[in-house]
Amino acid sequence: xxxxxxxxxxxxxxxxxxxxxxxxxxxxxxxxxxxxxxxxxxxxxxxxxxxxxxxxxxxxxxxxxxxxxxxxxxxxxxxxxxxxxxxxxxxxxxxxxxxxxxxxx
Amino acid sequence: xxxxxxxxxxxxxxxxxxxxxxxxxxxxxxxxxxxxxxxxxxxxxxxxxxxxxxxxxxxxxxxxxxxxxxxxxxxxxxxxxxxxxxxxxxxxxxxxxxxxxxxxxxxxxxxxxxxxxxxxxxxxxxxxxxxxxxxxxxxxxxxxxxxxxxxxxxxxxxxxxxxxxxxxxxxxxxxxxxxxxxxxxxxxxxxxxxxxxxxxxxxxxxxxxxxxxxxxxxxxxxxxxxxxxxxxxxxxxxxxxxxxxxxxxxxxxxxxxxxxxxxxxxxxxxxxxxxxxxxxxxxxxxxxxxxxxxxxxxxxxxxxxxxxxxxxxxxxxxxxxxxxxxxxxxxxxxxxxxxxxxxxxxxxxxxxxxxxxxxxxxxxxxxxxxxxxxxxxxxxxxxxxxxxxxxxxxxxxxxxxxxxxxxxxxxxxxxxxxxxxxxxxxxxxxxxxxxxxxxxxxxxxxxxxxxxxxxxxxxxxxxxxxxxxxxxxxxxxxxxxxxxxxxxxxxxxxxxxxxxxxxxxxxxxxxxxxxxxxxxxxxxxxxxxxxxxxxxxxxxxxxxxxxxxxxxxxxxxxxxxxxxxxxxxxxxxxxxxxxxxxxxxxxxxxxxxxxxxxxxxxxxxxxxxxxxxxxxxxxxxxxxxxxxxxxxxxxxxx
Numbered sequence: 001x002x003x004x005x006x007x008x009x010x011x012x013x014x015x016x017x018x019x020x021x022x023x024x025x026x027x028x029x030x031x032x033x034x035x036x037x038x039x040x041x042x043x044x045x046x047x048x049x050x051x052x053x054x055x056x057x058x059x060x061x062x063x064x065x066x067x068x069x070x071x072x073x074x075x076x077x078x079x080x081x082x083x084x085x086x087x088x089x090x091x092x093x094x095x096x097x098x099x100x101x102x103x104x105x
Numbered sequence: 106x107x108x109x110x111x112x113x114x115x116x117x118x119x120x121x122x123x124x125x126x127x128x129x130x131x132x133x134x135x136x137x138x139x140x141x142x143x144x145x146x147x148x149x150x151x152x153x154x155x156x157x158x159x160x161x162x163x164x165x166x167x168x169x170x171x172x173x174x175x176x177x178x179x180x181x182x183x184x185x186x187x188x189x190x191x192x193x194x195x196x197x198x199x200x201x202x203x204x205x206x207x208x209x210x211x212x213x214x215x216x217x218x219x220x221x222x223x224x225x226x227x228x229x230x231x232x233x234x235x236x237x238x239x240x241x242x243x244x245x246x247x248x249x250x251x252x253x254x255x256x257x258x259x260x261x262x263x264x265x266x267x268x269x270x271x272x273x274x275x276x277x278x279x280x281x282x283x284x285x286x287x288x289x290x291x292x293x294x295x296x297x298x299x300x301x302x303x304x305x306x307x308x309x310x311x312x313x314x315x316x317x318x319x320x321x322x323x324x325x326x327x328x329x330x331x332x333x334x335x336x337x338x339x340x341x342x343x344x345x346x347x348x349x350x351x352x353x354x355x356x357x358x359x360x361x362x363x364x365x366x367x368x369x370x371x372x373x374x375x376x377x378x379x380x381x382x383x384x385x386x387x388x389x390x391x392x393x394x395x396x397x398x399x400x401x402x403x404x405x406x407x408x409x410x411x412x413x414x415x416x417x418x419x420x421x422x423x424x425x426x427x428x429x430x431x432x433x434x435x436x437x438x439x440x441x442x443x444x445x446x447x448x449x450x451x452x453x454x455x456x457x458x459x460x461x462x463x464x465x466x467x468x469x470x471x472x473x474x475x476x477x478x479x480x481x482x483x484x485x486x487x488x489x490x491x492x493x494x495x496x497x498x499x500x501x502x503x504x505x506x507x508x509x510x511x512x513x514x515x516x517x518x519x520x521x522x523x524x525x526x527x528x529x530x531x532x533x534x535x536x537x538x539x540x541x542x543x544x545x546x547x548x549x550x551x552x553x554x555x556x557x558x559x560x561x562x563x564x565x566x567x568x569x570x571x572x573x574x575x576x577x578x579x580x581x582x583x584x585x586x587x588x589x590x591x592x593x594x595x596x597x598x599x600x601x602x603x604x605x606x607x608x609x610x611x612x613x614x615x616x617x618x619x620x621x622x623x624x625x626x627x628x629x630x631x632x633x634x635x636x637x638x639x640x641x642x643x644x645x646x647x648x649x650x651x652x653x654x655x656x657x658x659x660x661x662x663x664x665x666x667x668x669x670x671x672x673x674x675x676x677x678x679x680x681x682x683x684x685x686x687x688x689x690x691x692x693x694x695x696x697x698x699x700x701x702x703x704x705x706x707x708x709x710x711x712x713x714x715x716x717x718x719x720x721x722x723x724x725x726x727x728x729x730x731x732x733x734x735x736x737x738x739x740x741x742x743x
Binding site for chain 2: 022025026027029097098100101102103104105
């Protein structure tokens with residue numbers, strides 16, 4: 001049990017994870033790394049769900065189930081994203097996001 | 106009283122013929138359309154004669170001829186009071202018009218089979234003729250003024266279509282446009298007149314409007330605008346509509362140009378039927394005009410008188426055979442209008458009304474004959490111009506005889522129909538106003554002169570150089586000529602004084618020799634002058650023309666009315682009204698709209714760089730935006 005650890009600590013961790021993910025998404029050029037950044041963002045959200053569920057409504061389970069859904073969706077999303085990345089690699093011989101810029105004005 | 110239901114067929118047969126020949130005509134041999142149209146018209150004609158026979162000579166005219174409505178439907182119902190009906194209204198003038206329209210139309214259909222033979226668009230021609238006949242019949246039997254207006258416009262459209270029949274010819278196109286625009290302009294007056302009249306009286310029905318007791322106008326008498334009563338306005342505006350159709354001065358300019366159409370069309374529409382629609386309208390509204398708006402009646406009399414003189418003077422100088430006849434038509438229409446203008450109501454007083462309808466009837470016969478005769482001449486020599494014709498009496502014996510009869514009739518030679526009807530008009534004018542009488546008396550002489558100038562130039566004088574020897578027209582064209590010639594001779598013996606009168610009661614009328622003898626003499630004088638000047642070709646007419654100098658030139662150019670109209674429209678209205686409005690539209694309204702477009706375009710050109718295709722730029726903007734929103738919410742809400 002997580003006796004003695006206050007709520008704020010979890011929130012600080014999840015906030016840090018979220019912004020690390022956002023920064024990674026914006027800064028890194030490698031598509032795989034960007035995908036990992038997205039996973040960080042999703043997992044920070046998962047932590048929030050589980051923690052709030054535990055601290056606010058200990059006898060209910062919605063938050064935990066929600067985080068399970070997010071894990072599932074994240075897996076599906078990762079498979080689609082990796083398929084896209086492989087196709088991009090086949091076409092451009094690299095996976096730098098700056099080269100994927102055909103959709104513009 | 107309701108034994109007249111079959112009159113519906115008189116109207117519907119031409120409509121069916123129009124639809125059949127118009128839709129299917131191109132699949133058949135051309136001649137089938139012509140024969141079918143003619144047969145249909147013949148049936149209508151026989152039915153009209155039957156209607157007239159049983160209406161005028163049936164059993165029920167003890168208390169005068171009552172109006173009968175054998176058929177009426179509610180066509181549009183806007184509110185309880187505003188109902189527009191369609192129906193058939195039989196009274197002496199509409200029955201008479203049925204006979205006139207179907208007779209002339211049948212003759213013209215028959216004649217056209219010969220005249221239009223081999224023309225491209227033969228089927229189209231017959232389809233339009235049927236359309237015109239349908240519209241004209243619908244106009245004359247209208248039960249209410251709104252139905253009349255609808256058919257009035259239909260008549261205008263079919264006239265437009267037929268004038269522009271030779272649509273490859275620029276002059277025909279211009280003439281049809283001119284006719285349409287001028288009459289349409291006048292119809293605007295008619296429409297406003299109808300609206301005013303129905304507004305003050307609350308009805309469209311002729312049966313109520315023309316009731317001479319005038320009860321319906323009791324509340325309307327007090328309504329006035331600019332110091333003139335509403336009814337005077339309404340009737341004057343309605344008269345403007347009639348003046349446009351009947352080509353009264355100053356709206357006469359379209360009729361001479363309308364001669365660009367095929368000659369049978371000129372005979373049917375621009376001589377016998379459509380142009381008398383204006384006269385018919387005034388006759389239909391006569392009790393309203395006479396009792397409620399005497400000022401309008403004065404206007405009608407003077408406009409009619411002036412037009413007849415004006416047109417007769419121009420007719421003397423024209424060389425195009427059809428234009429001479431067109432101006433002669435104008436002049437005769439002026440006679441009819443004048444007769445309505447000087448007429449009183451009831452019995453002997455209503456002589457002018459009777460005379461006008463009488464003249465309408467006889468004029469339809471002899472003017473259709475003149476035009477069809479002219480068509481026969483043009484058919485033979487392939488020219489419209491009198492200086493291409495001469496000595497034709499040897500080649501065209503039937504045309505010559507019938508044309509001579511028509512000329513004698515229009516000149517008012519005794520015992521032919523024109524003599525009787527013109528004489529009645531002169532008597533009516535004499536009783537009303539000596540000045541108008543003098544004008545009409547002069548016009549009677551001028552009419553005889555210009556008709557016989559035409560006759561002598563065309564049929565006497567020397568032979569011209571013809572492309573081929575002129576030959577008489579085929580029988581299908583000469584039969585209508587002969588029929589109309591007989592009608593022209595004997596139409597004068599129809600007892601109009603007992604049949605078609607203002608109060609629908611007959612009256613006795615006697616020949617007024619004090620008027621008849623001088624009018625015959627001036628007619629004979631006109632003929633004699635024409636005989637002297639034109640029987641043998643000489644240079645006297647040319648010298649005379651030269652001695653009149655500028656007056657002759659002005660008359661030859663129709664007193665420059667076309668030029669005046671062109672000047673007013675092109676130079677004044679176009680330059681000072683249309684152009685500024687066009688400028689405002691183009692530079693203010695359009696510019697505003699274009700400005701919105703260009704501004705949008707320029708702004709989007711400036712900001713389109715934001716859509717760079719770089720995923721991370723978008724993500725950054727998104728995150729930055731979200732943060733900005735979140736921070737501002739925290740700042741403002743907490």
